[in-house]
Amino acid sequence: MNRTTHTIAVIVNDQPGVLQRVSGLFGRRGFNIESITVGASEEEGLSRMVIVTTGDDHMLEQIEKQLYKIIDVIKVINLSSQAMVDRELALIKVKAEPKERPEVLGVVETFRASIVDIGPATLVVQVVGDSKKIEAMVELLKPYGIREISRTGVTAMIRGSITDSK
Structure with missing residues (x-):
């Protein structure tokens, strides 16, 4: 299994409990969060989470699919697949x-x-x-x-x- 480090950005509605739901998803699925930062984005009412995790490409695909099931998640971007x-x-x-x-x-x-x-x-x-x-x-x-x-x-x-x- 090819385990690599992935950096993803998650654009979310700036609502109470969103961070807990996102981090809880990782825990329930057995995915480790190596680093997470959260702050306001360039658009009012939205926050940007930057999450660093380690795993294979299949795991990353599963994370993306599961994140989109959270109602307050607007967009998921795999930053590490591009020059960042x-x-x-x-x-x-x-x-x-x-x-x-x-x-x-x-x-x-x-x-x-x-x-x-x-x-x-x-x-x-x-x-x-x-x-x-x-x-x-x-x-x-x-x-x-x-x-x-x-x-x-x-x-x-x-x-x-x-x-x-x-």
């Missing part, structure tokens, strides 16, 4: 005594990340990029002592002038 832009944001609180800070700042600069908070013995680093960039940054900061990590999950859209909402 995907990004994630992470905040990483790392132990950094003043003497270690120049080394940590070197890592931050290399990844084009930024320091968004400085404490007496910690720094909070903000990094934006694809999941591999986030994971690489985490690995390089581990030796300093990561205190906390908060990640947004992936958000994505089709590249170029093609839009998925029309």
Whole structure:
């Protein structure tokens, strides 16, 4: 079985309970959600969910069919079948005594990340990029002592002038 990562966008009515129904569908079917982000779309009254899941093409087809059975689902788009832009944001609180800070700042600069908070013995680093960039940054900061990590999950859209909402 060829298991690959799929990124799908789901355009839904902005109604209470829609997120629960969508995520419940995945759970009932035994499909794993690796990442989910939800926010307002370009059209008032509609929200965009970006879901990252892993499975074969048959599983993806089943997910799409099941999603369309949810009354508030307007459209399902397989973003990973097209050229797409995907990004994630992470905040990483790392132990950094003043003497270690120049080394940590070197890592931050290399990844084009930024320091968004400085404490007496910690720094909070903000990094934006694809999941591999986030994971690489985490690995390089581990030796300093990561205190906390908060990640947004992936958000994505089709590249170029093609839009998925029309």
